[in-house]
Amino acid sequence: MSEPGAAAADRADELRRLIAEANRRYYELDDPDIGDDTYDALLNELRALEEAEPELRSSESPTQKVGGRPLGRFEQVRHAEPMLSLANARGAEEFRAWETRLHNRLRTLDIEPGELRFVSEPKIDGLAISLTYEDGEFVRGATRGDGVIGEDVTHNLRTVEDIPERIDDAPELLEVRGEVYYPRAAFRRLNEARAEAGEPAFANPRNSAAGTIRQLDPAVTASRPLSIWCYGIGVQRGLDLGSHSEELGWLGRHGFKVNEDVSTHESADQVVERCLWWEQRRESLDFEIDGVVIKVDQRSLWRELGVAGREPRWAVAWKFPPMTATTTLNKIVWNVGRTGHLLPFAMLEPVHVSGVTVSTATLHNEEDLERKDVRQGDEVVITRAGDVIPQVIAPLVQRRKGKRLRRARPPKRCPVCDTPTVKPPDSVFTICPNRRGCPGQTFQGVKHFVSRGAMDIEGFGEKQAYRFLAEGLIRDQAGIYDLTSEQLQQLDRFGETSANNLIAEIERSRERPFGIVLYALGLPGIGYVNAQALAQHFGTIEALIEADEEAIVEAEGIGPILAAQLREELADEATLDLIGRLRERGLSFELSESERRQEGGPLADKTFVLTGTLGELTREQASAMIKRAGGKVTGSISKKTDYIVAGDSPGTKLAKAEEVGTEVLDEAGLLELLGAEGAGAEGAKVPPPGRRR
Numbered sequence: 237m238s239e240p241g242a243a244a245a246d247r248a249d250e251l252r253r254l255i256a257e258a259n260r261r262y263y264e265l266d267d268p269d270i271g272d273d274t275y276d277a278l279l280n281e282l283r284a285l286e287e288a289e290p291e292l293r294s295s296e297s298p299t300q301k302v303g304g305r306p307l308g309r310f311e312q313v314r315h316a317e318p319m320l321s322l323a324n325a326r327g328a329e330e331f332r333a334w335e336t337r338l339h340n341r342l343r344t345l346d347i348e349p350g351e352l353r354f355v356s357e358p359k360i361d362g363l364a365i366s367l368t369y370e371d372g373e374f375v376r377g378a379t380r381g382d383g384v385i386g387e388d389v390t391h392n393l394r395t396v397e398d399i400p401e402r403i404d405d406a407p408e409l410l411e412v413r414g415e416v417y418y419p420r421a422a423f424r425r426l427n428e429a430r431a432e433a434g435e436p437a438f439a440n441p442r443n444s445a446a447g448t449i450r451q452l453d454p455a456v457t458a459s460r461p462l463s464i465w466c467y468g469i470g471v472q473r474g475l476d477l478g479s480h481s482e483e484l485g486w487l488g489r490h491g492f493k494v495n496e497d498v499s500t501h502e503s504a505d506q507v508v509e510r511c512l513w514w515e516q517r518r519e520s521l522d523f524e525i526d527g528v529v530i531k532v533d534q535r536s537l538w539r540e541l542g543v544a545g546r547e548p549r550w551a552v553a554w555k556f557p558p559m560t561a562t563t564t565l566n567k568i569v570w571n572v573g574r575t576g577h578l579l580p581f582a583m584l585e586p587v588h589v590s591g592v593t594v595s596t597a598t599l600h601n602e603e604d605l606e607r608k609d610v611r612q613g614d615e616v617v618i619t620r621a622g623d624v625i626p627q628v629i630a631p632l633v634q635r636r637k638g639k640r641l642r643r644a645r646p647p648k649r650c651p652v653c654d655t656p657t658v659k660p661p662d663s664v665f666t667i668c669p670n671r672r673g674c675p676g677q678t679f680q681g682v683k684h685f686v687s688r689g690a691m692d693i694e695g696f697g698e699k700q701a702y703r704f705l706a707e708g709l710i711r712d713q714a715g716i717y718d719l720t721s722e723q724l725q726q727l728d729r730f731g732e733t734s735a736n737n738l739i740a741e742i743e744r745s746r747e748r749p750f751g752i753v754l755y756a757l758g759l760p761g762i763g764y765v766n767a768q769a770l771a772q773h774f775g776t777i778e779a780l781i782e783a784d785e786e787a788i789v790e791a792e793g794i795g796p797i798l799a800a801q802l803r804e805e806l807a808d809e810a811t812l813d814l815i816g817r818l819r820e821r822g823l824s825f826e827l828s829e830s831e832r833r834q835e836g837g838p839l840a841d842k843t844f845v846l847t848g849t850l851g852e853l854t855r856e857q858a859s860a861m862i863k864r865a866g867g868k869v870t871g872s873i874s875k876k877t878d879y880i881v882a883g884d885s886p887g888t889k890l891a892k893a894e895e896v897g898t899e900v901l902d903e904a905g906l907l908e909l910l911g912a913e914g915a916g917a918e919g920a921k922v923p924p925p926g927r928r929r
Contacts, residue, residue, distance in 0.1 A: 242795030244285055248292045249763035251282040256689060276324055276555075283545075290874065310387035313378040314849075316411060316471040319364060320383060321546045322529065322553040328508045331530070334552045335504050338532070338541070341549060345540055353533035354501045355480045356510045359553055360465050361524035362417030363446040365389070367399060372406030374399070379449065383546065384849065392449050395458035400491040407474025412492060414466035418445045419522050422461045466492040467529070479533045500533060511554045518556065527555040560619045561594070562632065563587035568599065568612050568644045570651050572676030574684050575760045576667035578646050578657065580605050582616070582628050589620040597626040602646050603664035609633070611641035652676035672810030678712055679705055681758050685713045689764055690756035691745040695738045703727070713756075714817035716742055746822045749831055750777075753823050757815070759805050761798045769794065775832070777815060777825035781806050837866030838911055843876060844869050847890055848883030850903045858906065865910055873898060881906045 258275050286293040325331040342348070364380040377393035378386035393399055396416065403410075418426070448460050469475070469483045477483045481500045488494040497514075501507045511528045518525060532538065532550040541549040564585040570578045580599040587594055597618050599605045610616060614631040649656055650668035652675055659666045668674050682701040686693040693716075704710045709723060719742065724735035748756070754777070755767035762770070773791035774780040780788075788799035805811055819825050844862050846869065853861075858881060859869045873880065873892040880893040881901045893900060901909065 242798065244289050245292060246761065246763070246766070246795070246798060248282060248285045248289075249766060251278055251285070252297060253689070253763050254278055255282065257687075294869065310389060312381075313376065313386050313388045315366060315378070315380075315384060315386060318383050319366065319380040319386070319413065319470075320543065320548050322551055323544075323547045324527075324555045325552050326555050326557070328511075331508065331511070331552065331554055332504060338549065341541055342537070347537070347540060351502070352537075353479070353481075354504070354507050355484070355498065355531050355533050356501060356507055356514075357467055357498045357529045357531075358465070358495055358514060358521075358523075358525045359527040359529045359555075360415035360417050360467075361526045362415040362465075363449055365393065365414060365416055365449070365464075366470060367393065367412040367414065369403060369406060369410040369412070371408060372403045374401050389449050392457040396462050396464055398464045398493045403490045403492075405490070407472055409471065409473040410475070411470035411472060412466055412487065413468045413470055414464045414492075416445050416449055416462055416464050417523050418448070419461065419463055420524065421522055426460065463523075464493055465495050465523075467494075477535070479535055480531050481533050483535075515556050525556075527553050529553050560617055560629065561587045561589045562615055562617055563594075565610065565612060565614045565616045565628070565631075568605075568610075570647055572650060572652050572668055572674060572680065573665075574677060574680035574758050576669060576671060576674065576677055577665040578602070578650075578667065579665075580644065580646075582610070582618075584616075584618065587618070589618065589626060592620065594618065594620060594626050597628045599628055601664045602666060605644055609643070611636075611643055613639060613641045650674060650676070671805075671808065672712075672814070675705070682710070682713055682716070684758045685756045686716070686745075690752065691748055693738075693741045693745050695734070695741055700738075712814060714814060714821060717746070717818075717821035717823075748824065750824045750827050751831070753818070753825065754780075757811075759811075760801050762802065766791075766794060766798070771827055772832070775827045777819075781812070781815075831860075832864065837864070839865040839867030839909070842867045842878045845873055845877050845880045845889060845893070845898075846883075847880060850881070850883040853903060858903075861910055862906075879906075879909070 255275070255278050258278070282297070286297065323334065325334050338352070366378050366380070366386070367374060368376040368378075374394070375390075376388065377390045377399070378388055380386050393416075394401070445462055448457050448462060466487050467484075468480065469477070469487070475483075475486070477486060481498075484494050484498055499510055501510065507530055511530075514525065514528050530552050532541070538548065538550045543549065565582045566585055567583040569581050569583060571581060573579055580602060582597045582599055584595050584597055597616075599608075599610060608628070608630055610628055610631050614633075615635045616631050617629040618626045619629050620626040646659075646666035647657060650670065653668065653670050653673060655668050655670040655674060657666050658669050668677065671677060679701060682705065683698050685691055686696040686701065696716075704715075704719070707727070709719060710716055719739065721732070721735040721739045724730045724738060725732055749771075751768040751771035754771055755762065755764050769792040770780060770788075774783065783803075785796065785799045785803050788794055788802055789796055794802075815825065839862055844867055846858055850858060862869050873889055873896060875896050877893065877896075877898045879901050880889060880898050881903065882890050882893075883903065890900065
């Protein structure tokens with residue numbers, strides 16, 4: 237298998253970063269900043285890249301995972317059965333294509349589709365949760381989290397009146413899955429009350445529901461009239477239900493709230509008709525929906541059809557078009573990004589879109605602005621897909637009525653620091669070249685530095701970055717490590733506990749490894765994957781700084797253009813000064829022995845795929861151990877794969893591995909293969925070696 241091209245690898249890395257940030261904002265912060273259409277486009281582009289270049293795929297890719305990580309303030313719950321995501325179909329044509337793939341898949345499995353039945357259900361725009369009952373008693377409620385591990389929010393869910401505390405005639409074990417939501421009428425009343433009290437309004441019902449369930453005080457949750465629609469059963473012991481429609485009927489009879497308009501269909505034509513029916517009445521409902529979920533009714537086919545990445549093949553989400561509105565674009569303004577890119581935004585005449593008053597929208601970049609010919613003073617069509625920052629779709633050119641509206645151009649001087657801007661060749665961005673002196677770039681750099689995936693300083697977000705810079709507590713990333721609890725306690729809304737917690741998080745971040753620190757620096761073009769590759773290749777920051785472009789290109793995934801950018805950045809005195817001051821504050825700029833890939837190790841030139849949930853090791857720990865022993869971990873099975881390490885719920889990769897003759901290991905077999913040299917995963921509890929499967 238050939239190595240992926242540098243351009244494809246760079247783009248895949250950027251897509252993963254964008255998707256990861258979108259997931260973080262949606263699932264963890266309940267504060268999304270891109271629309272469903274944009275998110276789906278990013279995910280589809282990444283999926284296409286990974287299909288074209290399988291070496292780019294890994295078990296950590298967002299195409300293989302669901303949602304975001306659980307929040308640290310709640311106990312974590314491992315789902316007995318993963319809570320998966322759904323593939324999307326936007327309209328009848330894509331739905332029929334999904335149905336065709338379904339039939340073809342069954343035939344390849346030597347299963348005659350016969351009389352396939354489908355169930356259609358409204359796709360509630362709320363917070364996915366699971367409810368676990370033991371012998372009829374409600375014992376635990378959890379959020380979806382990352383699909384494998386969620387947050388224990390039992391106490392808060394007990395306050396939702398529509399969730400039964402006990403069910404009669406119950407099986408030994410029952411996991412019910414549903415969507416907690418805020419009724420529209422109650423949401424409007426809540427926002428009116430908050431406005432009267434001088435409190436900020438919630439953006440939308442979904443964010444409100446998610447934020448309410450994640451309250452540490454159950455009394456707050458109890459004060460808000462949340463509801464739930466239940467849509468299925470996960471793990472269970474003691475029930476024998478052959479179809480999805482039967483399980484929904486069972487739930488309804490046992491006190492769970494199941495939508496009365498769920499329907500069973502004998503044909504795809506009936507499904508299409510029903511989805512259009514839901515779309516027509518979408519705005520009249522007292523709950524938010526963003527589509528319809530269609531599932532194969534016969535549960536016996538679910539296991540046969542299996543799962544592709546993070547998505548079951550037996551279900552699909554028919555997504556509705558995002559909401560749109562027309563308004564006046566009053567002004568185009570330019571923001572400065574972390575690496576100096578100037579990003580255009582539209583300041584709009586406020587307009588109501590999908591339950592939210594909108595006054596700003598993204599224009600993406602100047603190339604997109606030019607292509608759409610959006611001008612200041614235009615009437616424009618905007619869209620707000622779900623819970624997101626709107627975007628300008630197009631101007632209504634016919635309404636210009638002879639007005640002389642100028643095309644928008646990026647400013648000749650930086651709007652923040654007044655430095656003359658430049659437009660690099662072949663770039664879609666004009667930039668401010670004042671890399672270390674522009675306050676706008678410094679702010680964006682600090683925001684990136686503390687973010688998850690980088691230094692991961694919990695409690696240090698955008699607001700804190702802006703405030704600490706504005707008040708002179710820090711002047712760049714290095715200043716973060718000079719902050720004291722006493723300084724923070726002098727600020728409004730910073731008590732002793734919150735100040736001490738933040739300082740503890742900052743101290744903890746000093747332990748982040750070299751590859752992470754390199755990524756956190758925010759060097760132009762260097763994403764997470766490239767940073768890890770550079771750390772492995774050079775070992776120390778000094779070696780990287782001293783390397784010329786030819787040497788940098790030798791690192792995995794680094795092309796000539798990126799090498800030139802990196803060489804220029806690492807020759808900059810301000811960059812070197814920042815690195816020096818971060819090193820003085822105890823950050824790691826050298827690869828530790830435990831992180832180094834072992835040349836000629838026991839797994840040299842061996843390729844592994846990980847699937848399912850391992851017992852003692854996390855996938856990250858297993859991957860690190862394999863790499864340190866000289867092996868390589870990929871995300872897809874091929875004839876060149878040497879081993880597949882299979883845990884619980886391994887999915888379709890195991891079947892593919894057995895089909896092509898790949899040797900299968902369990903966790904104990906992997907540890908036996910690694911031997912003593914591989915048993916050094918930091919933080920891993922290593923069980924005694926066992927036999928291979």
